[in-house]
Amino acid sequence: MINLKNSTDDKIRYIAFRLFLEKGYEATNIRNICKEVGIKPSSLYFYYRSKQELFFSLYDEIWDEKIQYLENIQALKQNLSPDTKLYILFKKTIEYCSRNIIKQKFLLRYHLFPSEELMNMIRDKFRFWTNTENNIALNIMEECLDKKILDSHRSADDYLREYVKFVNAHMIEMIISNIKMSDTEIHNLWLKFWNYVF
Amino acid sequence: MINLKNSTDDKIRYIAFRLFLEKGYEATNIRNICKEVGIKPSSLYFYYRSKQELFFSLYDEIWDEKIQYLENIQALKQNLSPDTKLYILFKKTIEYCSRNIIKQKFLLRYHLFPSEELMNMIRDKFRFWTNTENNIALNIMEECLDKKILDSHRSADDYLREYVKFVNAHMIEMIISNIKMSDTEIHNLWLKFWNYVF
């Protein structure tokens, strides 16, 4: 989507993403996209079988890119204490969202207000992708419990829920206010969370 | 909109509100609304000159209802200290949102993702209504400064911004998680805010 090859397909994806984000799925039409790309509507059907296919190709790519990033954080593969790992994951997640606010806004839009036509598929895909993302944190939670860093009177799932709620609150704040967080802000937030909630 | 007279107009408004909230402006069509109401599309044009007019009639009503409620809080007209008044305003605001989550979700939808066709009008209307709402808190802030309850090294506008940010954060959390707040939760939040931010 931020590909610089500038092929017709790249242009379609770039423009379609912007319009789907700003105008929404229903109000975005093939003609608008094609006019901006500089092709005729029929040409788009060479690349995608339908408007839906184009939409979900973008939707899945945005999620996949985020998951790829989080699953490939090198620091998490080293031999660090699980509480340090959790902080790194939090920091990297917030940083990723800061750098990709419009992509997160896209996901928020279709999570909060899915078009009726897309509703069922989005619900399933959302479940799948959030599960995949949450598993990264869940593994670290379990390691924390194993090593007695977190009190075992609560389950890993329980801790995960608190963590997810915390991360989401700050992501949504960034999306709505369109303000990024500094390193020290991220650090202070984490300290409060770790000491107060856990 | 929650009128029980059950006239044709009430039905139109009730159903249109639900569809505008769930499906969005573009995806909601006159035919859908009329089918649920049980009238023919042409009959709707007896009540509203256009789809836009119907939409803004609902939009303004929701804002007006909220403002009316906040401007008529009897406790704020009594002789109380301004810091107590501010707490009452906060509490009543959160309570109102708890009781009217779907209306707040409607406002959030069209604030975050306005349809292109409505964008300019919504922007103007949003400014007007938020200004009206903020003035209620601003007056109390000024009273706090007059009576030296708040430190005058910051302006009333400055305090207002912090207050609005605080209220909005919790409103959005309620909308997204669809969870209401208990009296003690509201009270504890306020104490933290008053002591920590102000």
Next chain:
DNA sequence: GTCTATAAGAGGATAGAC
């Protein structure tokens, strides 16, 4: 790969009868 032409339908809105 990209085009022209067009099908097939859904949308907002209006005229005028009752």
Next chain:
DNA sequence: GTCTATCCTCTTATAGAC
């Protein structure tokens, strides 16, 4: 107030030429 009938425009999508 509500209806039937209809206008005109916009929409997704396809067929087939180049």
